[in-house]
Amino acid sequence: MKLSRIVLSVILLCGFAQSSQALDYPTKFVRLIIPFPPGGGSEAQARTLAMQLSKMWNQQVIVENRPGAGTTIGAAYVANSAPDGYTLYLNSVSHTVAASLYSNLRYDPVKSFTPISRLSTSPFILLVNPSLGVNSMADLLALARSKPGKLNYGTTGVGAGPYLAAQMMVATTKIDARHVPFNGSGPLLTAVLGNVVDFGFGDPSALPSIKAGTLKALGVTSIKRSAILPDVPTFDETIQKGFDMANWSSILAPANTPPEIVNFINQSIATAVKSPEMIKAFAAQGFEPAPSSPEELRELMISEVKKYHDVLEAAGVKPQ
Amino acid sequence: MFATAIADLSHGFGVAFQPHNFLACLVGVLMGNLVGVLPGMGVMAAISILLPVTFSMPPVAAILMLAGIYYGAQYGGAICSILLNLPCHPPHAVTCLDGYPLTQQGKGGTALGITMMASFVGASFGITEMIFFAPVLVRVALKFGPPEICSLMLLGLLAGSTLTRGSPLKGVAMTTLGLTLGLVGSDALNGTERFTFGLLDLADGIDVVALALGLFGIAEFLKSVNKIVPLHASRAKLRLRDMRPSRADIKAASIPMLRGTIIGSLCALIPGTGPTIASFISYATEKKLSKTPERFGRGAIEGVAAPEASTHSAVQGDFIPTMSLGIPGDAVMALLLAALTIQGISPGPQLISDHPDIFWGLIASFWVGNILLVVLNVPLIGLWVKLLTVPYKYLYPSALFFVCVGVYSTNNDLFQVGETLAIGIAGYVLLTLGFHPAPILLGFVLGPRFEENLRRTMLISRGDFAVFVERPISAVFLALCVILIGTQIYLKWRKDSVEEPSAPAPIFDS
The missing domain is CATH 3.40.190.10 (Periplasmic binding protein-like II)
Known part of the structure; x- marks a missing residue:
């Protein structure tokens, strides 16, 4: 009787604890796709983040390089992946540039993705x-x-x-x-x-x-x-007053990823970038941590897509 | 300069022999050796999997272990190539050409013994080079711009298209097929997709591991399945003394070993080349220089020794630009650098002065690791050869199983498993028609680099082809190309002029 009560309360507590989080994620390994060959600027950044998230989530976060064609190969791959939070995408400013450079993209740089959080900024x-x-x-x-x-x-x-x-x-x-x-x-x-x-x-x-x-x-x-x-x-x-072109990296997921998963990952990233390991690794690589809300990231993406479209048009660069 | 290098190196040995560093090195080479033996399991995959483990380790131990996986895998890589005709890693694909015939003649143990020797010689040279000449070599390496790489690739293609015995025309046809396969995927310069047939999975091109395993392993498997004679019977009769290379074998292998070593160390320095190209070029060189080129492909011990020495020397040499410039030569090196950055250490020109522990500890650990590998592998040769006594009907299906698991684990991509099988079937058709697959792999590896650098050269020179002869290094390579073609024509002409009855066309008969 007593035992069953304890068991019952434990179960209830577990249920309560879970309902407060209301999330069963991640239950298997998560893949973090980067659209560059190993050794590029985002390699160590991705691996440090993956390490932190693996620790926080008790699940492996695996970095996968899918390089080529100005990041569009990796992006197309992620856009076509299941929106279950198990395929994440660490991209750079190239993601918003590619939209104006390639006429035959098989995805929309904003609409095919769910923004999660900005990660860092760095200059070229x-x-x-x-x-x-x-x-x-x-x-x-x-x-x-x-x-x-x-x-x-x-x-x-x-x-x-x-x-x-x-x-x-x-x-x-x-x-x-x-x-x-x-x-x-x-x-x-x-x-x-x-x-x-x-x-x-x-x-x-x-x-x-x-x-x-x-x-x-x-x-x-x-x-x-x-x-x-x-x-x-x-x-x-x-060169010219107002010249502004910085790299920023962010974490995206395929479109229609459930909002509770997005928020969970967003919170995890905000915590991860404050860890001493990440601060140290970012400094060694020359990145400045810059987490954001999903909404801020979406606005940034939209404005950057427009900005680079205008710049390239003015420069006479035509999409292929 | 030499005295300081020796002093630094002894400091390095002090670091490498610290118990936890020694242990890390041992674990690394053991893991690497294992990964090397398993067909299809890549070094990249192994290092990526173990990378998170190193986060909690001190930086020196971490880098020692990860590097150990890389060169340790090369020792294991030759084993399946020689015994089963399964090139577990692309650099060892050429080792199949003569290693497998040796096994079929019951001399697999000898081939493995020579391989271990060649590996150690190659690696030792690579390490020595790194200790004494790294700064000089790096400066030479930087002289290799797009025109030089382009000419070198052309030389490699020419030398390699006569890689296998049999009709030269067939060899050229296969090289061309390899070049065509190399075009599949996204254009490296502007991203346009070529020959992908709208398949996203082909956007990254055909995987080199899938191609090597399909063309050699699976094609060979399909070919021998149809034979009625049980193959294992002849190979099972192994006597212990067969395993030890004879004095004559060692003598025949020693000079090719040295040549392979030198070719490998040069290839390591040139950006965008590396072990695979090094092994191909050294095999082709040996065949060209040999007085009896017809023995190649039928079990010439030189054909095993030279490419293996070359691979190992290139693998160690790979670390030179990576460690001295902080710029990785290939994907594995990039991953190693990422491991350092994650530890908060910026790799680069100042690594040697800022972190002598890491640099010299790593170099000393190369010696330690290579000696460990020889000590580990020599007694194991007997065991590996015993593997062949496993009946064929069990051995090959399980090898194929490992191939599929290995290929899948590289990218967690089932498409690549299908790719391997499809290439294997195509390879089988080619084999039965008397086409040898080795030049396909050569064209595939060299072609994209040739094209990419040709186009860069044209951009830089404003479309002027004279740049290839104006730059001295490039001109030398082109001159070698001309000599190569010239001798070929001369030999043909002389043969025709004395009107000897031309030798019967060699038939593919392995």
């Missing part, structure tokens, strides 16, 4: 090899103007954030230089280090090379100077 960086002999943005622009059509610049691939920053810079400064796409930031850095291209647009994974002096940073693309490179001027200071 204009890099040169010290042997080029330029020390400032003004030097570089002067060099480009003295040799119209002769300079080459590299990016991490058509549709990626650095590509867009490059398009914006070329359009604003009206320099005549040739674009050479590389597949990810590793090959891009090698190309700038090896003088294959004259200048390149990279992400904070270039930081160690900048600190070692093997690469020189001439500018950051964010509107404010970055905490990771406080001495490097912004494009806003050197």
Whole structure:
């Protein structure tokens, strides 16, 4: 009798505890898709987040690379996955750029996804090899103007954030230089280090090379100077007032993911980014934590899609 | 420079022999060896699975363990290639060409013994290179821009299309098929989809593991199933002394081993190449240089020694650009760097001075790990060879089962299992028609890199092809291409002019 009462109360309590959470998630491993090859800027970020979430949820969160075609392969894959919260997507600003670059996307960058939370922000960086002999943005622009059509610049691939920053810079400064796409930031850095291209647009994974002096940073693309490179001027200071093009990463899920799961993951991310491990890992990678609500993320996505559409249209870049 | 390197290295050994680091290294190489033996189970998958385990470990132990998985897997990788014709990892696909015929002749143990020797020699050279020449080599590596890589790939394609015995025309046809298969997927430069037939699963292209396992393992399996003679009978008669390589074997293998080592270490430095290409190029080189090229493909011990030494030397050399520049040479290296970043350590040019424990500890652990692997594997050779005494009807189906599980586990993607099977069936048809699959794999691996870099070169040079001869390194590769084609034509012409009755066309007969 007594025992059955205890059992009953335990069961009731469990029911109560569960109803307060009202959620049976996650009950199996969760996949976190990243649309870049391993070693890109978002690799370590994804793995640190996956580690934190695995710990908090007592379920494995597995990082899966699905690279290619300016993140559209990974995005299409996630858009076609089941909206059950077991397939998550860590993307970058490229996600909102791709909509204006590809005419035949098999998904809508906003409507095919459920926004969960923004994760971090970081600038893109204009890099040169010290042997080029330029020390400032003004030097570089002067060099480009003295040799119209002769300079080459590299990016991490058509549709990626650095590509867009490059398009914006070329359009604003009206320099005549040739674009050479590389597949990810590793090959891009090698190309700038090896003088294959004259200048390149990279992400904070270039930081160690900048600190070692093997690469020189001439500018950051964010509107404010970055905490990771406080001495490097912004494009806003050197090229044009209002130049703002920063990378941000966010976590999305396929459209129609249940709101209770979305809120649960959102809360988990807000907690995860405050953990010392994540703060340390983000700092090592040059990212600044920037969690948000799902609604804020949706608004950001809509405004960014429009912004890059306008910028690319003005720059005369037509979707393929 | 050498004295400091020695002093740093001895410090590194101090780090590597700390009990927990030694244990991490041991666990890593053991895991790697196991993963290597299991068909289809990739190094990437193994490292990804174990990555979360390392989060709670100190950084040195973590990186030692993960690196151990990578090079440990290479030791295991050759075993299935030689004994079962199953290339568990793409770099070991060429080892099948001569390793499997050796097994069929009852000399599987010898082949494994030579493989272990070649592996150790290759790895040792790679490590030595890393200790003394890393800074110099990195500077050379950076001279390899798109035109150089492009010319090198062309040389590889030319040298490799005569990779197998039999009709050269068939070899060229298979290389072309490989090139075509390499086109499947998204265009690396602008993302346009090619030959995907609207299938999202093909957007990333055909998986190289699926192709290697399908073409070699499954195709061979289907081919032998139809034979009435039980294959295992001849192979089961293994005597212990067969397992030890004879003096003559070692003598025949030693020079190719050294050449393979050097080719491997060079390939490791060039961005976008790596163990798979290294092993192909060294096999092709040996065949070209051999006085008796007709023995290749029929169980030439050089054909096992050279590519294996090359693979291992490339695997160790892979760490040079990764550790000195902080820029990963391939996906596995990228994952290792991510492991460091997660620990809050920025990899890069300053890693050596900021974290000497990690750098020198890692290098010292390479020695420790490679010695452990030899000690582990040499006694196991007997056991592996015993595997062949398992009746064929049990052995191959279970191997196929592991292939499917392995391929599936790489991406949790059933499509790739289907891909492997479909490629296997196509490979079987080709085999029965006398086409050998090795050049397909070669074309598939080299083709996309050739195309990508050709287009980058054209962008940079504004469409001017002269850039290929103006850049010295590229010009040397092109000159080698011309010599290669020239000798081929000359030999043919001389044969025709003396009007010897041409040798009967070799028939595919393995």
